[in-house]
Amino acid sequence: MNSNHLLLEEPIRMASILEPSKPTFFPAMTKIVGTLGSKSQSVNVICSCLNAGMSVARFDFSWGDADFHQETLENLKMAVKSTKKLCAVMLDTVGPELQVVNKTQHPITLQADSSLVLTPDQSKEATSNSLPINFSGLSKAVKKGDTVFIGQYLFTGNETTSVWLEVISTWGVRNNIDFLSLSHTRHAEDIRQARQFLSKWGELSQTQIFAKIENFEGLNHFDEILREADGVIISRGNLGVDLPPEKRKFLIMIFTSRRL
Known part of the structure; x- marks a missing residue:
């Protein structure tokens, strides 16, 4: 072959493009x-x-x-x-959402009938006796006799805990x-x-x-x-x-x- 000739790939068969999709093909509807x-x-x-x-x-x-x-x-x-x-x-x-701040990521065991302190001081380490939380107004949102539930997250259900920020x-x-x-x-x-x-x-x-x-x-x-x-x-x-x-x-x- 002449070295000046270009080597071209096999042309695409137009028939293959015009052929209808196989009847067994279905697009995935579930994401x-x-x-x-x-x-x-x-x-x-x-x-x-x-x-x-x-x-x-x-x-x-x-x-x-x-x-x-x-x-x-x-x-x-x-x-x-x-x-x-x-x-x-x-x-x-x-x-x-309100959260318990556990920077160590280590599991914490709480003892039944023991005293537990919830503190807004997030610099403190989370222990079985003290849990830092990301809400500084908890002491004003609850009173003696109220029940605070601690699950996967810490909730109060109090709409006044919302904070509005200017996002830059x-x-x-x-x-x-x-x-x-x-x-x-x-x-x-x-x-x-x-x-x-x-x-x-x-x-x-x-x-x-x-x-x-x-x-x-x-x-x-x-x-x-x-x-x-x-x-x-x-x-x-x-x-x-x-x-x-x-x-x-x-x-x-x-x-x-x-x-x-």
């Missing part, structure tokens, strides 16, 4: 949301998740700092490039997230306020808002929340804590049979 955490942060594990069908990666900001989640996101991008699988990004907000930079804007999971949604107004906030950022104007129902108040306003949100997430664990035992089974039956 799988996978939470990426400390045990699923590596590129290899994320690749396995994508190959197994994960189509939305959830970043839970109730724990871990922005640097940790940024590293996870970069690994997700590499995994997407490697597997050639598309994956949306969901940012799960912290929400107005957010992780979600920087990374152009696809979905926003609005933790502890109580009213439709929560969705409207979140949407108004997102509209101020051009990068997030198309971000969809998922309402996360985690308490009895959100459950009471479920219908109005459903009309405002792009989707609804039911937090079974937190709802199970907030609801009396006799209503938990009934709740599961409702959301199993009801089409949203």
Whole structure:
């Protein structure tokens, strides 16, 4: 062959493009949301998740700092490039939840009939006798005889504990997230306020808002929340804590049979 001739690959058969799809092919209608955490942060594990069908990666900001989640996101991008699988990004907000601050991450054992101090001093170490919390106004929110429940998180149910901040930079804007999971949604107004906030950022104007129902108040306003949100997430664990035992089974039956 003349060295001046170009070597061309075999041309694409037009017939193969025009052929209809096989009748056995069905697009995946169910989307799988996978939470990426400390045990699923590596590129290899994320690749396995994508190959197994994960189509939305959830970043839970109730724990871990922005640097940790940024590293996870970069690994997700590499995994997407490697597997050639598309994956949306969901940012799960912290929400107005009160937490016990345990910086050591070691389990704590509480003794029955013993005294326990709840302190707003987050510099103190969490022990079986003293638990630092992220709410400085607890002493004013309770009185002698009140009951404080400590579950996975520390709750008061007091709306006055909300804090309004002026946001100058957010992780979600920087990374152009696809979905926003609005933790502890109580009213439709929560969705409207979140949407108004997102509209101020051009990068997030198309971000969809998922309402996360985690308490009895959100459950009471479920219908109005459903009309405002792009989707609804039911937090079974937190709802199970907030609801009396006799209503938990009934709740599961409702959301199993009801089409949203």
